[in-house]
Amino acid sequence: MGDHKDGMQKIITTLAVKNEEIQNFILLLKQRLQNIEVNSSQAQVELESEFSSLYNVLDELKDSMLTKIKQERASKTYELQTQLSACTKALESSEELLELANQTLCTAESDDFIQAARQIKDSVTMAPAFRLSLKAKVSDSMSHLMVDFSRERSQLKSLSFLPVPGTPVIDLSECLVADNCVTVVWSVPGEDAKIEHFDLEYRRTDQEGAPRGREEHPWMVVEGIRGSEYTLRGQRFDTRFMTFRVRACNKAVAGEFSEPVTLETSAFVFKLDSGSSHQNLRVEGLSVEWDSTGGKVLEMKKEMKTRPASPLNSPARSAMMMSPKRTPIARGSRDRFTAESYTVLADTALDCGQHYWEVRFDKESKAFAAGLALRSLGKFDQLGKTSASWCLHLNNWLQTSFTAKHNNKARSLEGPVPDRLGVHCSYEEGLLSFYNAHTKQLLHTFKTKFSQPVVPAFMVWNGSFSVQTGLQVPSAIKCLQKRNSGTSSSTASLT
Template sequence: NTCYKQEYSKCHQALDSNLSNLIKRTSDLESLMGKLIQTCQHVEVNASRQENKLQEECDQLINIIQQRRQIIAAKIKEGKSVRLRKLTQQIASSKQCVERSSSLISQAEQSLKETDQARFLQTAKSICERVSMATASSQILLPEVNLNDTFDTFSLDFTKEKKMLEMLDYLTAPNHPVIREELCTASYDTITVHWTTDDEFSVVSYELQYAIFTSQSNVVSLCNSADSWMIVPNIKQNHYTVHGLQCGTKYIFIVKAINQAGSRSSEPGRLKTNSQPFKLEPKSAHRKLRVSHDNLTVERDEASSKKSHSQDRFSSHSSYGVTGNVYIDSGRHYWEALIGGSTWFAVGVAYKSAPKHEWIGKNSASWVLSRCNNSWVVRHNSKEIPIEPSLHLRRLGVLLDYDSGSLSFYDAVGSQHLYTFDIHFVQPVCPVFNVWNRCLTILTGLPIPDHLEGTDFNN
């Protein structure tokens, strides 16, 4: 009896579950069927609209052809009237000349038949003069006649128009453009976007839309809100450079291909500007440091001082520093320091007002990551926190987000996060570099690495 009840319960649950699934699937199919029926109705309406549009366009073409036929026929008729009128005048003038010449010829022949010498002499002299005058003026009296003026230089040629009419077809919107991110380039305040399309000859123009990218949900909200986009219309080429962008910032781009039939948009492309480029400022360097000619490397002048590295290494007299040549008061910035064999250095930022050569975190105006032989610490206001980077750290990455108030350090090769300062900045800051032995080389104007986008570390 117990087994029977269990079997009953199990079968009842299975049937109930399957029934629920079937009801849900039936409901989904009914919903899908409703959408398909609605789509069929849309197809009917759209096809009818296109047929009416086709009839309207063809009627317009026929009207234009009929109008042009009437205009050209009127020109032919006018040309015919002008030519016939001119020819009629020439014929009348020629007829008058012929009649005068015939009358004079008849009189001269009659005079030549006169046998009476006295009467001949009486009339011949007058007639001779008239014949002589008529012969001399015959070239003047004859009308100018152009025997080739019979519309031979006038022709009708509609070859191009016939070909155009033969090429008439149903115009569709262009295919979706594709943003070629591998071809796009960027500086700290510009991005050049490149795209391609399969049917570029059918494209009349392109439209570029862009906005700051914050998250994947940001893409959805942007696509649903036209007010959020910056728009560049009427682009004729398949590339465009956008100026005036924020440095170290990721943007989302969409390209729209447009013709008379409509438009289609590309998939969103995510591109970012580089960080603010800068170099070392030689005038700020400690007298015992050497800055390279390209202002990218700082080196301790070992020959100028034989002091021991252990001698009061954090006193005001031993801060061998140099600053970058920029002051930062907004935005996100990333740079790297190549550690050229140095085992004693400090890298970070300091306020513009920080005392000169006191950029090693001993005061409230500087924040640094420092190494002294095997000791690694981050330091601010003389407070030290030990860190444990990779033993093979050779490139130190620095990410400064001034607006959100954070300064982060990374192993740029191993992508290891080392430490993040949370700072409420009240003044512009500048990058600072301290070297007690060997050298450091800086890399700036870099894009923020992808793995650092959207990171939020709390220490």
């Protein structure tokens, strides 16, 4: 009986799942039916709008060409009428002279004949008829205003719906990942001239290959790309890979997305281990600020909530009892840095490869240091004063100094102190280099041999700093490292 019940329960579950799938599919079909009505109505409205626009263009063109014909007719008519009027007047004047000459000829025996003949001769010389051009100023031809729209009629007959743009293909061999930038290059087989732009989508992932059905990171969109490549600049590579896809768009419709491609975006990403940082360091994400109260204000507030109100426990009395030099009331961890080791370490160790990160710090800090340390760095140890740490150290207490420190030896560094350091570690080569992050100028290189994994390490006293991770080793630093591989300074020369 139990087996039958289990079997029946499985059947019921299967039917319920299938029913739910069918119901969801029915909802999908109904939604698509509604979408068809809406989309077809919209397409009809847009089609009528396009034809109306085309009619308007034709009407405007017709009016313009008719105006051209009318202007040409009016201009030629004016010229010929002016010429005709001048000829008519000249003809009338000539006929009068002709009649006068005939009359004078009839009176040839008269004494006044010679004088009359001279007057007629002078009048003929000055007559308008002899100054006229007997060539029409304009032609009566209007053939240059004839039209032939056979080609346009053929084009109009070939009007059709816009084709869906072809699907682009991303060219992996042309894509480039460098300097925290990604350049994606693609092409469209049989590219359609009506493509107006491309849309690029990308998202971060820790999975190589095609994107999974469910991704933690959403697609980010870059629209309106006119060319067939695009460069994403200034990225923070906090995942191992980035997935890209692209589609072509014309005026009305977008094509299908290309097959997604995944590019490796390797970079060193870490967080600050606030659990082991000095009590006087307030760690928030990748930012650190000196806090002279050492967290005692928060503990005071907690204590005040649990104590009854009394003059002995008043906030004013408690504040008077506080002193930044006193040992913190409680330590978050037995491994927390203490005393004058105002240190915080990263939570991720390096044991191979090349890595790069940057640190922006307040140059007015009383003291600041950044570098590498072994995990075995003691909680009382200060960066650069033991064999377990290497750092650049800024000191603004009593007198200003900027030095490279290791094993309690220091070398003074020349030049201005940058407000942003670039730190590069090549683990296998035993190189730890510091750069001006803005200019990529080399400040100092430690050459050693790491006997065990190391972690980024930082120190600040009466100041603040912030760290930027997820950065690739800049190309400029790679080139500079090759050129200076034989001239790097070493820890042995520190004094």
